[in-house]
Amino acid sequence: MSAHNLDVSRETKEKLEEYVRLLAKWNKSINLVAPVSLNDVWSRHIEDSAQIMSFADSNWETWIDIGSGGGLPGLVIAILDEQHRPITLVESDTRKCSFLRTVKRELNLNVDVQNLRIEHFRGSAADILSARALAPLDQLLQFVPHLLKADGKALFLKGETHRDEIEVAQENWRFELTVHPSKTHPAAGILEIAGLKPRES
């Protein structure tokens, strides 16, 4: 897999390639991704992040990515979105935020990097909320009422435990759920969640 397998414009391919170059460069001093995963960076990280775009309604106006780390999926979405709509990246680690701001500047991306814990974020709710490798679903859902509009959609990239996580979360929450199989990991899934309500005890 390389940027050349993605069906995007030449300019977008060049931005993705520059992002991958910066990720590999900064990863020598900050643990943005597991070093070994860089051997397969296009499939493990870029394609994995990019696949969630097709689950977002095309008319979304604002997007929040929480626990962005090295920008996965938030920066990949910002690069791929040819309408350059605003994306907020919430990340508590200051050094990772320096990386996110460097990529923003170098690639001229419409992202707002918020260096704080999600619990302290006081910005407006968004149409789309995303997270990858951040926390179990039950914990992620606690952030949704503050960060997602009532008619918005959450897209969570989950690993092989997602079925168990859904069962636990359903004890506390009611929600509309679609599980999309991951294109990059056979046991992984993308959880598309809407209409979240706390379950009454």
Ligand SMILES: C[S@@+](CC[C@H](N)C(=O)[O-])C[C@H]1O[C@@H](n2cnc3c(N)ncnc32)[C@H](O)[C@@H]1O
């Ligand atoms: C396992 S990493 C995943 C990073 C990225 N999403 C990815 O898939 O590579 C989790 C990230 O969430 C950040 N994080 C953890 N708890 C957070 C919180 N409460 N608020 C904001 N960021 C948080 C960590 O600093 C870390 O960068």
